[in-house]
Amino acid sequence: MTDDTTPGHGHVLILEPGRADRHYWRDLWAYRELFAILAWRDVAVRYKQTVIGVAWAVIRPSLTMVIFTVVFGRLAKLPSEGGAPYPVMVFAGMLPWFLFSTILSEASGSLVGNANLVGKVYFPRLIIPASSAAVALVDFAINFAILLSLMVWYGYWPSWRIALLPAFVVLSMLASLGPAFLITALNVKYRDFRYIIPFIVQFGLYVSPVGFSSEIVSEHWRFFYSLNPMVGVIDGFRWCILGGDSSIYLPDFLLSLGVVAAFLWLGVTYFRRTERSFADLI
Amino acid sequence: MSADVIIRAEGLGKKYTIGHATDRERYVALRDVLARGARDAWRKTVDMARGRPIVAGDTVEEFWALKDVSFEVKRGEVLGIIGRNGAGKSTLLKILSRITEPSEGRVTIHGRVASLLEVGTGFHSELTGRENIYLNGAILGMRRAEVRRKFDEIVAFSEVEKFLDTPVKHYSSGMYVRLAFSVAAHLEPEILIVDEVLAVGDARFQMKCLGKLSEVVGGGRTVLFVSHNIAAVERLAFRSILLQNGQVIANGPAASTVSTYLRTFKDLPAGWINVETTPRKYLGTRQAVITHIFLDHGQSLISRDHPIIFTLRSKIIDPINVMRVSFTIFALDGTPVGSGFSNEMDVSHHHGAIGHRVTISAPGLAPGRYYFGIAIGRGDHTSGHVDYDVVFDCLPFEVAPPLTKDGVLSFWSHAWGPVLFTNVVLTADSKNVGADAA
Numbered sequence: 001m002t003d004d005t006t007p008g009h010g011h012v013l014i015l016e017p018g019r020a021d022r023h024y025w026r027d028l029w030a031y032r033e034l035f036a037i038l039a040w041r042d043v044a045v046r047y048k049q050t051v052i053g054v055a056w057a058v059i060r061p062s063l064t065m066v067i068f069t070v071v072f073g074r075l076a077k078l079p080s081e082g083g084a085p086y087p088v089m090v091f092a093g094m095l096p097w098f099l100f101s102t103i104l105s106e107a108s109g110s111l112v113g114n115a116n117l118v119g120k121v122y123f124p125r126l127i128i129p130a131s132s133a134a135v136a137l138v139d140f141a142i143n144f145a146i147l148l149s150l151m152v153w154y155g156y157w158p159s160w161r162i163a164l165l166p167a168f169v170v171l172s173m174l175a176s177l178g179p180a181f182l183i184t185a186l187n188v189k190y191r192d193f194r195y196i197i198p199f200i201v202q203f204g205l206y207v208s209p210v211g212f213s214s215e216i217v218s219e220h221w222r223f224f225y226s227l228n229p230m231v232g233v234i235d236g237f238r239w240c241i242l243g244g245d246s247s248i249y250l251p252d253f254l255l256s257l258g259v260v261a262a263f264l265w266l267g268v269t270y271f272r273r274t275e276r277s278f279a280d281l282i
Numbered sequence: 283m284s285a286d287v288i289i290r291a292e293g294l295g296k297k298y299t300i301g302h303a304t305d306r307e308r309y310v311a312l313r314d315v316l317a318r319g320a321r322d323a324w325r326k327t328v329d330m331a332r333g334r335p336i337v338a339g340d341t342v343e344e345f346w347a348l349k350d351v352s353f354e355v356k357r358g359e360v361l362g363i364i365g366r367n368g369a370g371k372s373t374l375l376k377i378l379s380r381i382t383e384p385s386e387g388r389v390t391i392h393g394r395v396a397s398l399l400e401v402g403t404g405f406h407s408e409l410t411g412r413e414n415i416y417l418n419g420a421i422l423g424m425r426r427a428e429v430r431r432k433f434d435e436i437v438a439f440s441e442v443e444k445f446l447d448t449p450v451k452h453y454s455s456g457m458y459v460r461l462a463f464s465v466a467a468h469l470e471p472e473i474l475i476v477d478e479v480l481a482v483g484d485a486r487f488q489m490k491c492l493g494k495l496s497e498v499v500g501g502g503r504t505v506l507f508v509s510h511n512i513a514a515v516e517r518l519a520f521r522s523i524l525l526q527n528g529q530v531i532a533n534g535p536a537a538s539t540v541s542t543y544l545r546t547f548k549d550l551p552a553g554w555i556n557v558e559t560t561p562r563k564y565l566g567t568r569q570a571v572i573t574h575i576f577l578d579h580g581q582s583l584i585s586r587d588h589p590i591i592f593t594l595r596s597k598i599i600d601p602i603n604v605m606r607v608s609f610t611i612f613a614l615d616g617t618p619v620g621s622g623f624s625n626e627m628d629v630s631h632h633h634g635a636i637g638h639r640v641t642i643s644a645p646g647l648a649p650g651r652y653y654f655g656i657a658i659g660r661g662d663h664t665s666g667h668v669d670y671d672v673v674f675d676c677l678p679f680e681v682a683p684p685l686t687k688d689g690v691l692s693f694w695s696h697a698w699g700p701v702l703f704t705n706v707v708l709t710a711d712s713k714n715v716g717a718d719a720a
Contacts, residue, residue, distance in 0.1 A: 015380065015389040037420040045408050120403045121421055122380035276383040279376065280298065 039134035068211035081213040096172040102136035107180035178263030232256020289355040293387035362519030368563040370528040393472035402462030407451035440464035476507040566669040569600040623662035648702040653678040
């Protein structure tokens with residue numbers, strides 16, 4: 001039988017083992033409303049359930065900022081970047097870092113948390129971790145507001161480069177989604193992967209230049225340091241937000257970009273390869 | 283190869299991998315423990331490297347939930363899918379709904395499919411009724427504009443207008459189900475796949491749902507549905523297929539498939555039945571497993587006043603302190619009739635094989651044919667329960683209709699249900715007769 005014999009209905013679907021779905025990206029686009037509504041659900045539920053929800057989003061970064069400023073700025077007397085006050089520099093680095101860590105932790109449990117959906121309805125599964133990442137954007141907006149008030153408090157004025165910030169927000173989302181997709185998919189098969197997340201988040205906070213400027217890393221280590229994709233992202237954020245002579249090393253930044261792209265490719269590929277069996281495993 | 287075939291399944295199969303714990307030798311030597319641990323770890327590493335799921339247990343067994351299933355559905359046809367628990371009905375629907383992938387074979391579908399495998403999928407208890415309508419609509423594949431257009435109709439059908447802006451966690455279960463079904467009832471795909479959703483809500487709402495489904499059917503849409511409600515299948519489906527152990531054993535007019543289905547129950551074996559290697563539909567903790575079961579009366583007719591007695595042998599695998607037996611009795615069409623939990627027995631000094639006898643002293647069942655689902659475990663409905671092992675679809679039996687005074691078999695209509703209430707007492711009541719008595 002050929003598709004031509006079907007009267008008037010162009011939509012033909014063939015289900016076969018191992019058949020890579022050719023219409024995957026088209027399907028993903030067709031399900032954009034589901035993506036939007038799931039993201040809206042996650043945000044609505046989060047801020048409906050807890051009064052503390054908003055307060056928590058303010059307290060956590062503020063306290064971290066204070067601690068980093070005291071430990072790295074006052075005790076270790078590390079230099080700030082571009083003449084910015086130390087707290088502002090720390091906060092500018094924390095913005096992408098918290099975006100990264102929230103996306104990672106929200107996404108990794110999202111499929112298991114939505115097991116009832118996965119077992120009962122078809123849709124491209126990529127929607128679930130992606131929509132849970134939307135919650136992180138709301139937290140990001142709150143953090144950004146804190147940063148703005150911090151800058152007003154210090155009377156610190158950003159340069160024109162802050163106009164490029166949206167591009168770096170997108171970059172940090174991409175940097176987060178790659179590992180997030182990978183760990184989400186692995187977590188369905190091997191539930192122990194959820195124990196890795198707190199470790200990555202805690203460890204990464206100190207390995208990435210959040211509490212200090214990446215400028216203090218010595219020249220011949222910088223190459224290896226930039227293999228951490230968050231290094232490029234955080235540098236980019238500081239470059240946008242902190243004016244003056246805050247600088248960005250282009251080769252290292254490109255290297256970070258490459259790592260981000262590699263992780264994204266790996267995450268999406270692995271996710272797509274395993275997603276057909278999610279319903280059987282979950 | 284006619285042009286109006288809308289779904290064609292060819293040689294469909296679905297394989298699952300399940301793990302078994304083999305007889306565990308006592309860990310006497312550290313060497314054995316290490317060797318076993320290393321073997322396990324190696325197997326799991328290899329599994330992981332190859333991207334296969336890690337399966338618990340020592341030996342891995344393949345289990346075909348569906349095997350070589352082929353059928354066609356024509357445009358506008360209503361196909362019923364029947365079969366016992368574990369026959370593969372749900373697996374088939376999951377493949378057709380694209381939730382899971384077949385292990386072999388192929389399906390060709392011409393048209394948009396919407397599947398309804400559960401009522402209220404994705405409902406969130408913190409969200410209001412109104413919000414959940416949009417959420418559930420999107421999950422079922424409706425566009426927002428479509429939901430908005432049908433919104434009033436959905437709300438009217440559900441009869442929860444007053445509580446539309448209340449979080450559904452405050453709804454009664456009836457309201458919840460009505461709202462959920464209403465959203466689903468307004469789906470308009472070319473092909474609708476439905477799993478056992480008619481068994482929701484109160485009787486009046488069920489009738490309303492059946493009516494709505496008939497309307498959908500009348501509208502020329504293609505519908506595939508699974509139901510335990512044999513009457514619904516006979517009434518709604520033109521044709522039905524019967525699945526048994528993952529294979530299609532009958533495919534034809536609904537009435538004839540249904541009668542084939544009812545006949546399959548006679549084929550269940552009697553006497554001691556070895557169920558140790560029977561595939562389990564629900565895996566318990568497997569701290570102990572049921573190995574053999576036996577119905578004292580065999581398949582023979584049980585007189586209604588007679589107790590039902592069955593015996594089972596189990597094998598304790600991991601040390602456990604207590605064991606109880608629980609059971610559910612099903613009517614022939616798969617409707618659960620009732621369940622019971624035995625007392626717990628101390629088994630802490632046992633290991634290996636153990637036997638138990640269960641006596642249901644006054645079952646109160648109406649004449650008819652029934653079968654069991656049996657579980658061993660601990661705890662009950664009051665304390666919370668854990669099942670070690672569960673065996674479905676076993677020990678068929680028949681409750682004989684009593685003889686009348688003339689010595690012929692009495693009559694019991696299926697419409698009267700599976701329970702016969704006894705000791706129904708009629709007494710005279712002179713107080714409430716009213717004025718007419720005077």
